[in-house]
Amino acid sequence: MTKWTERLNNAIDGTVKSRSPHAVTLNLPRLSGWLPGRVWLQWKVDPNLFHPGGAVFGGYLAALADQALGFAMATILEDGEVFTTSDLRLSFFRPVTEGTLHVEAQIVHRGRGMAHVEVVLTRDDGKVAGKATATQVIVQAPDADRPVATAKKRDDAKSSSAEAGE
Numbered sequence: 001m002t003k004w005t006e007r008l009n010n011a012i013d014g015t016v017k018s019r020s021p022h023a024v025t026l027n028l029p030r031l032s033g034w035l036p037g038r039v040w041l042q043w044k045v046d047p048n049l050f051h052p053g054g055a056v057f058g059g060y061l062a063a064l065a066d067q068a069l070g071f072a073m074a075t076i077l078e079d080g081e082v083f084t085t086s087d088l089r090l091s092f093f094r095p096v097t098e099g100t101l102h103v104e105a106q107i108v109h110r111g112r113g114m115a116h117v118e119v120v121l122t123r124d125d126g127k128v129a130g131k132a133t134a135t136q137v138i139v140q141a142p143d144a145d146r147p148v149a150t151a152k153k154r155d156d157a158k159s160s161s162a163e164a165g166e
Contacts, residue, residue: 003072004109007033011071028067029103034069037107039071055095061108061121062090064103065132069117072105073136078113080141083115086133099124 010016011031022028029043044065051057066088073083105119114137121130 002077002079004077004079005031008039008071008074009115012017022063023067026063028063031071034071036075037072038100038105039068039075041068043100043103044100044116045096050097053095055097056101058090058092061092061101061130062088062098062132065090065105065119065121065130066100066134067121068103069132069134072107072117072119073115075106076110077138081138082125082141083136085134086137087133088132090132092130092132094123094127094129096121096123096129108133110138111143139151 007016008031012033014030029041031039032041033039041121045056049056049060049085060071066085069088070083077083102122102124103119103121105117107119108116110116114135117134117136119134120128121132123129
């Protein structure tokens with residue numbers, strides 16, 4: 001069992017030590033289940049997330065899709081690997097206005113340094129509300145002993161004059 005699969009199991013049973021800050025802030029749902037290369041979860045539609053047209057705001061659906069895509073990636077990573085989303089595309093087909101949204105993500109292809117993942121968002125009536133695809137870049141986790149580059153504060157006075165050609 002990798003640290004990733006242990007974390008997935010803990011996410012399902014609610015014993016994960018700490019949820020990611022974005023998941024807490026956005027009140028994203030817990031994972032319902034997983035198999036290698038595939039995950040699923042359900043989200044009870046929240047009218048507080050509706051846009052003025054009376055359906056769920058697409059940005060929230062993108063966050064749900066991205067969360068599911070990340071969980072799917074965790075099913076195939078080895079210890080020492082991490083990933084980041086380099087491309088996320090979401091297409092909307094039908095509005096989400098009530099009930100429960102069923103979210104299922106699966107790995108389409110995994111190479112050495114990249115994976116392609118797909119998610120399907122399905123309404124209670126069985127109709128597909130949207131689909132998302134993503135490209136995930138896989139890298140080795142930084143070593144604890146190796147220094148990590150950090151951004152330096154930009155000196156605005158020097159940068160402004162340099163940008164002005166002075």
